[in-house]
Amino acid sequence: MAGVIVLGVLVSGSGTNLQAILDAIRGQRLDARVAVVVSNVAGARALERARDAGVEAVVLDHNDFASRTDFDAAVVAILRARGVELVVLAGFMRLLTPALLDAFPMRIVNVHPALLPAFPGVAGQRQALAYGVRVTGCTVHFVDGGTDTGPIIAQASVPVLDTDDEAALTTRILAKEHELLPQVLQWFAEGRVAVQPREGARARVHVRPPVPEA
């Protein structure tokens, strides 16, 4: 049985992943409510998408803060005030400090346009093309203090075609992100995501099977 999980979504750009979340909620494929969308970029298209869906949209310009920690503390205050249970980085192009990470331990997820640990950081698609891999994809992972280094929850692959330029590959990967991210969030809503710490090794994520309906 799924409960309704309360999401806070952090964005910086076009917000197509936010749209996929909103569409999945509307289509009853995701038992969630987006309580707030926070953008560090004032003109981000994602803000419009939030408002069009009747979701509160807040701009917090990181340039208005003396430090990364101060910015993250302001984000935490917004998320906490709205009862956010799970924080989703959907094209949020900022590294997080402990001020935010420690406020939501193992409750922050990110979507990245590559099969981590390959091609972390910015422009994962460009990195994949430059390297010449034949398969790439997207990853949903927990966020830790590193750059795209947290425990991996789910991945999906896409082929790299000989004809691909960065735009074509980006479009193909985004389509996968739009399937994978709402799916993973639904696993959280169903309480199926478990993290297994391991001595001397990276934590491993288990996704429990669904409980059969009575």
Ligand code: GAR
């Ligand atoms: C997505 O491809 C996402 O994976 C990427 O930014 C894009 C945001 O698109 N994120 C990163 O590269 C984070 N390292 P969107 O704003 O249309 O959802």
